[in-house]
Amino acid sequence: MNENYFYHALRIDHKICFGCTLCMRNCPTEAIRVRNGKATIYENKCVDCGECYKVCPSGAVYVAEDDFQSIYNFKHRVVLMPSVFLGQFPEDIRASQVYSVILEIGFTHVFEVEASAFLHSILSNKYIREHETKKPLISTFCPAIVRLIQVKFPALVDSLIPIKAPVDFTAIYIRKKLIEEGANPEDIGIFYITPCAAKIAATKSPVAEDASTVDGVLNMDTMYNIVLKEIKQKKEFNKNITANNDVTSDCVIFSLTNGERRLNNFKKSFAIDEIHNVIEFLERVEDDEIEDLDFLELRACDESCAGGILTCGNRFLINDRMMQRAKKLAERERNGETSRRKAIMNEREYLTQNSHVGRIKPRSMMVLDEDRSVAFQKLTKIKEIESKLPHTDCNVCGAPSCHALAEDVAFDRASMTDCVFMQRNLEKRGSLKVEESVEIMKNIWGEDKLKDYILNK
């Protein structure tokens, strides 16, 4: 079981959760149940997509984050800022202001993550061309998608492009540069501002490699609030600080939908965002229904990282600001005001040597047991239980569907009598007392929801 353990950053605060079931009903992998009136997550089914976070009406779902103070464990404190971070700020705030504030709140260096996106796409495209037989090749940029494929589409795992993400390349680059400049490796702390829980999970337990390239992760909403407040309070900005010029115009929008696809010219490729759309499409890909497919850019969030759960503001507005910035950059590139050749490309060879992730393994949550005959017994049991359930998917048992309850019962995680219809039938037959039914309900929904309001009046 241990090697199957994956870090998850999504947590549910049981002091706040009131058991409304919205997260459970929206979870694309049926990873949530209600127990004792609170939502709980089955860790091996969770892919960190953040759907629960998006729908929760009470803010009970939260994303665990590293303590900001931990940056002071290092002498050289680098922040890796994804382009989408800048996209959150209203038009009247300039990139240089954001940079100067970040350098004042404790960091010694700022670097934009997408600096390495161009190299990343060169290496990915090369890999795609060299692996015809594995087509369609699937981007590993979005960690929620990688995990989704591992648990739900194990047959497609070999199609995942085993190349590190831009954040890793950029981190490796900065570390090398600082060491060359004389920094002690132990004094370097690289912190990544993340737009989502999936990137945190991937950083804390990388999918196939064992060592993480960054030393800590900071949540984008927290950072946005800190930076915006500083900017609003400041009257004077340090005129000497300008925004770095590390990213080309086409890479600024790398994390938006079509960002990767735009950088290759394969005959047949798709860019699909939002996890339910992705699942629907992958069902078809898995059956070989779509012919001659070269490349798939798949992202868990609607509008890709502009819609990450930790971004602040509307995803369409963020998208628009990033597009505007790319346009302006492209104009400057055309006028020769800035070069498309960035310093990071001088390290191409070193980065290429360090570009591969290990083998990504399937970890199917579909398989009932590795042993087929045990799996068959389980399956028979599930079908038998399911045939006795009412198919109403009413959620009153604390599971997202009758099928999910049947599976839970077959694996001894729940009981047949958790179903209200079952309870009524057994009561009618005299084999279950009403008091016992109430006890069962209390276990699922908590004491509070079963208070006898009518009698108390």
Place this chain on the structure above:
Amino acid sequence: MMHTEFIVVEGDFANAGKASSEIKKTLKQLNIDNQKIKKIVVAVYEAEVNAIAHAYGGTIFVDLDEEKICVLIKDKGPGIPDIARAMEKGYSTASAKVREMGFGAGMGLPNIKNNVDELDIQSEVGVGTEIKMIVNFNS
């Protein structure tokens, strides 16, 4: 042994693939080899489409055990007068309407044959057709 049934409705191309995708889900749970699953899905899908396109719909009976899957597709359609001919690559009597939907290349039955371990077709003109296919998981 596990038994499941699916109803296939005449002309309902939009829902073709329901049975094969249900079967796919089940086989994934049993840890069956992915290549094998694909073969079964393709064969069942082709037979489903044939029942929709050439017959007046029908019923699919699936019998599953640890060793194999057996799928029987029964219809009360017009029947196949010359089965050997129907099995030929490229032979098709598909109507213009069916061709419009993108079917009618005459590749369905040959495709089924290629993907299964055992295939048995019984058909009587004016009565209907029964196609039985078996795939062994261990072969």
